[in-house]
Amino acid sequence: MSGRYYRRRGYYRNNNYGRRSYYWRRSGSTRNKSWGNMKAAKQQADQSTFTINIPSTLGAFLKSDTLGGNVTFEHGVYAMNIYDQLRKSDFFNSYASMYDEFKIDRIKVKLLPTEFTYTATNGGGKYSNVTVYTAWDRTGLNKDQVLLYTKSVNNTTQKIGDKNDPANVDGLYVTIGKDITTYSSAESRVVNPGTNTSIVRWLNPKTMQEKSQWIGTSQLAKWYDEYQVDDGTTLIGRYIGIPTGYKPPASSIPDQVAYDGDIELAGLNVRSGDAITQPSDVSFDVALTRLSTMNSENPCFLVEDGGIRFKPTLLVGTYPESAANVCKFNVETEVVCTFRGLRKASVVAA
Numbered sequence: 174m175s176g177r178y179y180r181r182r183g184y185y186r187n188n189n190y191g192r193r194s195y196y197w198r199r200s201g202s203t204r205n206k207s208w209g210n211m212k213a214a215k216q217q218a219d220q221s222t223f224t225i226n227i228p229s230t231l232g233a234f235l236k237s238d239t240l241g242g243n244v245t246f247e248h249g250v251y252a253m254n255i256y257d258q259l260r261k262s263d264f265f266n267s268y269a270s271m272y273d274e275f276k277i278d279r280i281k282v283k284l285l286p287t288e289f290t291y292t293a294t295n296g297g298g299k300y301s302n303v304t305v306y307t308a309w310d311r312t313g314l315n316k317d318q319v320l321l322y323t324k325s326v327n328n329t330t331q332k333i334g335d336k337n338d339p340a341n342v343d344g345l346y347v348t349i350g351k352d353i354t355t356y357s358s359a360e361s362r363v364v365n366p367g368t369n370t371s372i373v374r375w376l377n378p379k380t381m382q383e384k385s386q387w388i389g390t391s392q393l394a395k396w397y398d399e400y401q402v403d404d405g406t407t408l409i410g411r412y413i414g415i416p417t418g419y420k421p422p423a424s425s426i427p428d429q430v431a432y433d434g435d436i437e438l439a440g441l442n443v444r445s446g447d448a449i450t451q452p453s454d455v456s457f458d459v460a461l462t463r464l465s466t467m468n469s470e471n472p473c474f475l476v477e478d479g480g481i482r483f484k485p486t487l488l489v490g491t492y493p494e495s496a497a498n499v500c501k502f503n504v505e506t507e508v509v510c511t512f513r514g515l516r517k518a519s520v521v522a523a
Contacts, residue, residue, distance in 0.1 A: 220513040222278065227262045227506040230287075232402035233305065233489045234410065234499040235350060240322055240342055247350025249410045250490035251400070252314060255280055256472040258506050260393040265510070269390035273514030276387050277378065281507040282487055284372040286364045288501035303364045303500045306490050308356035309376050311383070313469070313477035313484035320346045322411075334413025336401050344411030345397070345467075347475070353490045361492075364500060376485055383483040387513070388472055396467040396474055408499065415467055 234249035255277065259265045269275070289303060323333060323343055334344035353359060364370050378384045398414025469478035477484060491498040 219515050220511055221268075221272075221515075222509065222511045223268060225259065225262055225265050225508045225510060227258050227264075227504075227508070229258065229261075229504045229506065230502065231284075231400075231489060231504055232288075232410075232499070232501040233491055234402075234408050235491050235494045236408050236410070237350075237494065240324070244320070244322065246320055246346065246348040247494070248320075248346045248348055249408065250347050250349040250353050250488055251410070252310075252347045252349075252475050253282070253487040253489065253504070253506075254313075254473055254475055255485045255487070255506070255508060256388070256393055259508060259510070260395065260473050268510075268512055269393075271515060272390055272512035273516060274387040274389055275510045275512045276385070277483070277485065277508060278511055279509040280376040280485055282374045283505040283507075284374075284489065285503040285505070286370055286500055287503050289364070289366050289499070302366075303498055304492055305362050305364055305372065305500055306353045306359055306488075306492055307362075307372060307374055308353055308359040308488045309374065310356070310486040310488060311376075311483060313481070313486055314347070314349070314475045316469075316476050318347065318349050318352075319475060320348050321415075322346065332398070332413075333415040334397075334401075334411060336399065336404065336413055339404070342411075344401070344409075344413045345415060345475075346411050349488060349490065351490075351492055351494070353488050354492055356488070374487060376487075378483055386481070386483045388481070390512075392471070393473050394471050396471060402501070 231251045231253065233251045235247065236249050237245065237247050239245045284305075284307070286303075286305075321333070322345075335341045354361075360372075360374070362370070362372050378386070396415065397412040400412050401409050403409055467474055469476040470480065472481055472484060475486065489502070491500060
């Protein structure tokens with residue numbers, strides 16, 4: 174018999190008619206729910222579930238580039254980290270200020286193409302169909318799928334990458350390229366200009382580890398200022414405005430600090446431009462150390478981490494490589510989150 178509602182038979186004596194029976198009913202749902210809420214609150218485990226809608230934009234393409242004469246890679250695939258999307262949502266931050274932790278229950282992303290490349294032909298022009306690939310990466314990118322380029326970092330630079338300096342090509346590049354087609358979750362869609370086309374991708378946590386992964390609301394940290402698709406004429410596709418977190422004395426390093434080869438920095442492969450002799454007391458990784466929020470332990474950062482088993486990232490790219498194969502989208506992201514550990518946002522004065 175249900176614990177939420179039941180009925181019980183009782184008896185009473187009536188002097189005129191003898192023994193009479195009756196049914197006594199009680200609905201326990203309200204009482205039990207109140208008791209359960211109080212018990213959960215005392216254990217700091219009270220929960221609330223909300224659907225958070227996040228509008229944004231993105232651009233995707235596929236292009237091969239060579240930087241500094243010795244670094245060749247494919248870029249243009251946009252990696253949309255869902256935690257980073259939540260971080261930029263005012264709605265999410267309103268709840269984050271009241272709760273200790275949250276977890277993701279369901280994700281829906283809708284891509285609406287808004288801009289295509291226009292190709293001129295013999296005084297006229299035509300629109301080209303664009304083949305768009307999307308894929309989910311459940312745990313985040315491998316460190317070999319990103320490249321931090323740092324040729325222009327010097328003793329006065331506070332951030333990596335500056336869109337106002339055309340000669341500055343520093344920044345973080347996603348180098349997945351055409352390998353997006355090799356993901357088991359990859360789907361393709363031909364986008365035709367003039368048609369009402371949308372691309373919808375869903376993702377739900379599957380394993381018990383993914384379903385039970387709670388993230389501290391204060392863990393979501395900003396690690397870049399902007400993603401630059403192009404500069405108006407050239408396709409770029411890089412994250413810029415990355416704080417170095419470290420400013421050495423002017424006398425300790427030359428104007429440019431570079432490294433001819435690969436080194437490990439915050440779990441990444443880092444490549445720079447032409448090699449420059451460094452003073453003995455400062456190494457390249459020290460000059461860029463303490464990138465603080467740009468590390469795998471930050472849920473918003475792109476690279477996977479053993480302590481965060483569910484770091485959902487939507488990859489968006491085009492194929493094959495072509496200057497005309499560029500597409501920009503309006504994005505509607507819907508994330509269902511459960512929060513727990515309610516706390517007072519502030520103390521009310523008497």
